[in-house]
Amino acid sequence: MSVERVVAGPAQVPLAAAREWRTPVELLLLGAIWGGSFLFMRVAAKPFGAFALVDIRLALGALVMLPFLWRDRAAFTRRIWPKLALIGLVNSAIPFLLYAWAAQYAPAAVGAICNAMTVLFAALVAFLFFGEKIGVRRALALLAGFAGVVLLATSKVGGLSVGWAVVAGASAALLYGVGLNLVRRHMAHLPPAASAGSTLGCSALLLAPFAATHWPSATIPAAAWFSAIALGVLCTGLAFLMYYRLIQRIGPTRTAVVTYLVPLFGAAFAWLFLDEPVTPAMIGAGLLILGSVAVSQRSPAK
Numbered sequence: 001m002s003v004e005r006v007v008a009g010p011a012q013v014p015l016a017a018a019r020e021w022r023t024p025v026e027l028l029l030l031g032a033i034w035g036g037s038f039l040f041m042r043v044a045a046k047p048f049g050a051f052a053l054v055d056i057r058l059a060l061g062a063l064v065m066l067p068f069l070w071r072d073r074a075a076f077t078r079r080i081w082p083k084l085a086l087i088g089l090v091n092s093a094i095p096f097l098l099y100a101w102a103a104q105y106a107p108a109a110v111g112a113i114c115n116a117m118t119v120l121f122a123a124l125v126a127f128l129f130f131g132e133k134i135g136v137r138r139a140l141a142l143l144a145g146f147a148g149v150v151l152l153a154t155s156k157v158g159g160l161s162v163g164w165a166v167v168a169g170a171s172a173a174l175l176y177g178v179g180l181n182l183v184r185r186h187m188a189h190l191p192p193a194a195s196a197g198s199t200l201g202c203s204a205l206l207l208a209p210f211a212a213t214h215w216p217s218a219t220i221p222a223a224a225w226f227s228a229i230a231l232g233v234l235c236t237g238l239a240f241l242m243y244y245r246l247i248q249r250i251g252p253t254r255t256a257v258v259t260y261l262v263p264l265f266g267a268a269f270a271w272l273f274l275d276e277p278v279t280p281a282m283i284g285a286g287l288l289i290l291g292s293v294a295v296s297q298r299s300p301a302k
Contacts, residue, residue: 023250030242031258035265037235038112039273040227041103047224048216050100053231055211057096058204060232065197065240072194081198083186085206088199091179093207095172102172106165107276109286112266113152114169116289119259120145120296121177130181141296148288155281192244200236260290 044053069076076084099111120142126132134142153166187195246255263286270276 023246023254026242026246027255027258028261030239030246031261032265033235033239033242034115034258034262035112035267036269037231037239038099038103038108038115038266039269040231040235041100041111042108042270042274042276044224044227044231045100045103047218047220048228049214050097050104051207051210051214052216053100053228054093054096055204055207056228057232057236058092058200058207060229061236061240062197062201062204064233064237065193065200068191068193069197069201072191075190075194076198081202084195084198085202087179087182087187088201088203089206090175090182092199093203095175095179097207098168098172098175102165102168106162106169107282108270108274109263109267109276109278109282110152110162110165111169111172112263112270113282113286113289114149114166114173115176115266116259116263116286116293117145117149117170117173118176118180119256119293120289121174122180123177123296125174125177125181130185138296141292143292144295145289145292148285148292151281151288152285155279155285192247193241196240196244259293263290 041053048056099115102111102114123132123134123138124142127134149166149170153163153170155162183195190198243255243258246258267278267282267286271278
């Protein structure tokens with residue numbers, strides 16, 4: 001691959017090296033944004049309810065992506081839209097609903113930790129339904145990750161059980177794993193940003209009737225409105241654009257590093273801004289899950 005160069009005085013410096021600082025900064029920023037999404041859900045989920053909050057999130061995210069979808073609209077034939085709607089439900093609408101529901105009953109860190117299971121579930125779905133090899137190392141990593149989920153589900157925070165919230169978060173991560181495989185096999189030929197906009201838009205339309213019938217009757221606080229808008233514009237629309245740009249520049253494997261950052265930022269923000277505790281069980285579960293993800297992502301020895 002050719003390397004572009006820029007002139008810096010008498011010496012020539014590789015342009016890639018000059019811009020290398022951008023990658024860790026953008027990965028850190030993306031991890032912070034997605035970690036912050038669990039804080040925003042924790043603030044907005046109760047005042048809005050899951051259906052209204054998620055539909056706002058989907059609609060605003062789709063609006064951010066709309067220019068890209070319009071630019072590449074020729075690639076989206078009428079025949080492909082039902083498939084896009086189904087993938088949108090699996091990969092966005094239902095997981096968002098599960099996380100929003102869980103945010104009403106458990107600290108933000110719980111959802112953020114469960115989210116890290118996405119990488120492991122994607123490997124499991126690929127093995128079970130698409131014939132991909134999983135290997136002993138990845139199978140052991142899956143077992144360790146599930147042990148972390150069990151530890152989290154059986155723990156208590158502030159004297160309250162968070163078991164059902166953990167089940168909801170783990171189910172959302174499983175659907176993300178299914179969605180990743182569907183996207184890889186059925187949407188790889190489509191422009192990434194435009195395809196994300198199409199699935200978000202379809203999901204927003206499908207959830208709109210439920211959002212209308214479940215719209216809250218009480219006055220919604222300003223903090224909840226701010227959190228809902230941040231979820232849609234920042235944590236969905238702009239974050240997806242940053243995510244796809246990173247994949248194009250450094251590849252999916254290196255971009256997956258963001259998986260390790262989301263639980264850290266999610267727990268830190270909840271502790272800092274909401275005074276939510278970080279319990280030993282959360283730390284233990286997080287270490288098990290993130291460690292298993294790290295092991296599953298390692299390249300096999302040659």
